[in-house]
Amino acid sequence: MQHHNMRARTSALRAGFCGASLLALAIALPAHAQQAEPVASQVAAADAQADEADVATAEITVTGSRIRRRDADNVGPLLTITSEDLAKSGSTSVGDVLQKLPSAGVSLNSNGTQGTSYGASSINLRYLGGAEGSGNRVLVLVDGHRWVDAVGQRGFRDFVDLNTVPAGMIDGIEILKDGASAIYGADAIAGVVNIKTLQPFDGIRASTKVGVTDKGDGAEYSGTLNVGKRIGRASIILSGSYFKSQPILTADRALTARTLVPTTAPGTSPNGLFILPGLANNAYFGTAAGFASSANPVAFNGGAGYGAGALADNSYHVATLPGDDYNTQAQGIYSAGPSERYGFYGRFGYELTDSINLHVEGMYNRRKSDQLFSPVLLDIGGTAGTVRGFSIPNNQAFNPFGTANGVPGANALAFGANSAFRIRKVLTDVGNRDNIQDVETIRFAGGLDGKFSLFGNNWHWDVYGAYSKNKIESTALNGVNYDNLFLGLGSPATCAATPGCVPINLFGPMTAAQANYIRFTTRESNYTELYNATANATGSLFQLPAGAVDLAVGYEYRRNKGVDNPDPIANAPSLYLSSAYTKTTAQTRTPTSGSYDLHEVYGELSIPIFKDQSFAKSFDVDLAARYSRYSTVGGKLTFKAGAGYRPFEGLLVRGTYAQGFRAPSILELYQGARQTSFQGSDPCNGGAATNPSLPGCAGVPTGYNQANYNLNGLIPGVISGNRALKPETSDSYSAGIAITPVQVPGLSLTVDYYKIIVRNAIASQSATQILQLCAARGGVFCDLVTRDAGTGAITELLQGSQNLASITTDGVDATLRYDFTTGIGRFSAVVDASYLGSFRTVSPNPAGGAAIVDNRAGKGDQPRATYPRWKGQTSLSWTNGAIDTVLRGRYIGPTTDIANPVKDSRTASILYTDAEIGFAVDHDRARFTLGVNNLFDRMPPASYANAPINYDIYTYDARGRYMYARFSVKM
DSSP, X not given: OOHHXXXXXXXXXXXTOOOSOOOOOOOOOOOOOSSOOBOTTTOOOOOOOXXXXXXXXXXXXXXXXXXXXXXXXXXXXXXXXXXXXXXXXSOSSHHHHHXXXXXXXXXXXXXXXSSSOTTOOOOOBTTOOSSTTOOTTEEEEXXXXXXXXXOOTXXXXXXXXXXXXXXXXXXXXXXXXXXXXXXXOTTOSSEEEEEEEOOOOSEEEEEEEEEEETTSOSOEXXXXXXXXXXXXXXXXXXXXXXXXXXXXXXXXXXXTSSOSSOOOSOOOOTTOEEXXXXXXXXXXXXXXXXXXXXXBOEEEOOSSOOOOGGGGGGGEEEOOXXXXXXXXXXXXXXXXXXXXXXXXXXXXXXXXXXXXXXXXXXXXXXXXXXXXXXXXXEEEESSSSSEEOOOXXXXXXXXXXXGGGTOOTTTOOOBOTTSOOEEEEEOTTTOOOEEEEEEEEEEEXXXXXXXXXXXXXXXXXXXXXXXXXXXXXXXXXXXXXXXXXXXHHSOHHHHHHSTTOOOOOSSSOOOHHHHHHHEEEEEXXXXXXXXXXXXXXXXXXXXXTXXXXXXXXXXXXXXEEEEEEOOHHHHSBOSSSOTTSBSBSSOOBOOEEEEEEEEEEEEEEEEXXXXXXXXXXXXXXXXXXXXXXXXXXXXXXXXXXXXXXXXXXXXXXXXXXXXXXXXXXXXXXXXXXXXXXXXXXXXXXXXXXXXXTOGGGTTOOTTOOGGGSTTTTOEEEEEEOOTTOOOEEXXXXXXXXXXXXXXXXXXXXXXXXXXXXXXXXXXXXXXXXXXXXXXXXXXXXXXXXXXXXXXXXXXXXXXXXXXXXXXXXXXXXEEEEEEEEETTEEEXXXXXXXXXXXXXXXXXXXXXXXXXXXXXXXXXXXXXXXXXXXXXXXXXXXXXXXXXXXXXXXXXXXXXXXXXSSSOSEEOOEEEEEEEEEEEETTTTEEEEEEEESTTOOOOOOOGGGTTTTSOTTTOOOSOOEEEEEEEEEO
């Protein structure tokens, strides 16, 4: 990769160059629960416990409002997932549960080789994340407070990694699918996820779960142990969690075993592809015309060595199909990688007085994960290849056409830095590349809360402070050191004079010593920190005829920091090649360090307009406002208003309007330029002659095939931050009804419409979008794409954050639920669906003229970006005494696929079906459960746009039928 090019292009981007248009992931939603109901598709209804009944009648604070109240019906679109829902979900992580919701868009959920998860898990409501699966427009809270940002293999993140929250400490989750910046602050454009932790209890609660696919892979093991004790005024909670998963290989599923992209020319393999000037029609070696030319590269025949002298050429043949086909997907690549997590949580509470409580808590979580890739695809040469400037003298020890192989000096061939030789080879001798993450998360928090009397009414207050840190030590094994390779291929005298140098054989198998000499291990680290302090008060101001006017006010201070320390050797320029090249095959990036702080104040008012009138049952209004002042972008005031109208018992008409605000994150502002590999499809495949209607393909040679370059056609590129970014704003609208007819107890129907407009949206174009615009329009649209003039291969694609004109999305949510009791037990039936009406991005045209409009609804023609119009879940559960069962279904509708030569341009719909049966013992003191996810072993629909793994890993599950058993006890 050309280092000076990267810096120049990055500085141009930071100066405000926008390039072409973009697709951002955007959407948010009003929700569909009249009350804070359990998530319908996850659980059967259960008999309420006595302590739960006590909580239901007490004043509580729910997500969507800072005001404590007994009646949460008018809070708005709120959805809850209880601890029982989590247990019965069949999932082993919080992220997995949330990502199955119909309102969830593409979210990081795969630890495989494809994608950018690297063991992290996110929640991206309404597709509104600023990058693939990031979820950075969803605010994730724990007990109403901020959680530290994620870290990653190649730099820190700007969203919460749900895998940093130990499972044992979670008691439930609330999801507000509505804009809430005025209540909770920035980042709540798409909604809020509030994770609720364990509350004081006496006893021991333990659970364990094991599962495995019916193919015998992807095994998972998890367990939690929680201990609680009340001692007088004090309470203690101790929690431990553990999770471990085994990998699934791409070769072990038919869908992922081979890329859908047709092989039209011999690709790179361990036998190599050699372009060696001087061999063609060489009388001494007896080669035919064109032998080892650029049009007819040769491959090694295999075996331990090659013929001596004039017989050297007998060890090579002109590469052809099908004999020289090589499937990288079969080389030990992970479809889902292994991961191991363990975490500890502790909480101590004490009643200092009858009206003041103290609590302190601490948390430690550690995750280890890795992703296995195929070996380095080496591509070097003199004046050809991705990396140029190498030379192989005629006396190099392993040059089969040189003097060291018995060739007379007059006939010996050398391959100089001024020669257009090229060697492409999959370095299986060096080994599969392996990215390894070791992530540690710590959090310490404490606070006081209490109550007091004001205006003759009871008020509650709390103060809170927390410090959190997320840190990763990452390792990338089995890269290549270009400098050592240069020495090992170069002059024998120079190599002999260099300590440790080992002559390298690229023409045949390498020895262990040779592989060790060129092998490079990348070691990097990055971390994020969060300092957070809040103060809140809530209570009643005065009484109106319809009830009390309630107020909540508060202040919050926050400081976010991120530091990224890339490997200094990987980022160093080569000592022997042109300064355009770095020292190793590792992806480079510049160090990153950034921080910001902010102060916020807010107020929220709940006003009952009327109640129990002859013309209507009730009418309530909620108002909220927040002022946020950032050290980076200044201040912003946001508002929210909501209303709930009951014309009669059993019908609620509700609506909200919310302003959103999100300042650029540290990552978006300060991220150092870093190399990466994009997944995408090049419209210029076949060259200019095959694509005469695409002006941006001019000059691309005939026969060019993206799949023949880099690994499986991955696109080398650069991602960079942009310090010129402005904050983005949004307007969210929702309107809906909730019907709970008194004539049919247990029946409810909710329907909600939403519309969200994001202005100055911060996002970046996908690689496919950039290439499509370049191909279709040429000119300025190709300024972000650099190609090799000789081969047409993409050598660099620049992607950076930009402020776009607007993103507009709308849709409808609907939930039908019916709970009823019969003589044979209690039934609960639920249908929960979401319809995506539009997802429209309007961005400025860098070439002038009309703006560029992109509507993604119903499309799936870009990697890891599937936007089905319909998604839904349904469940039917039955409970009778000690036995309960549930049958679940999850539907993902059809989308378009990229135009391709191997299948139609459509990605089909899919229905996953799960089943579970549970048995309770001794009044639920012990419970044993058996379950099957994906009962009918449905594999994801094939997607050409997502080659080489052939499906969107952030939307579908490719492990197949998965069986599990769970056991839990309460003492």
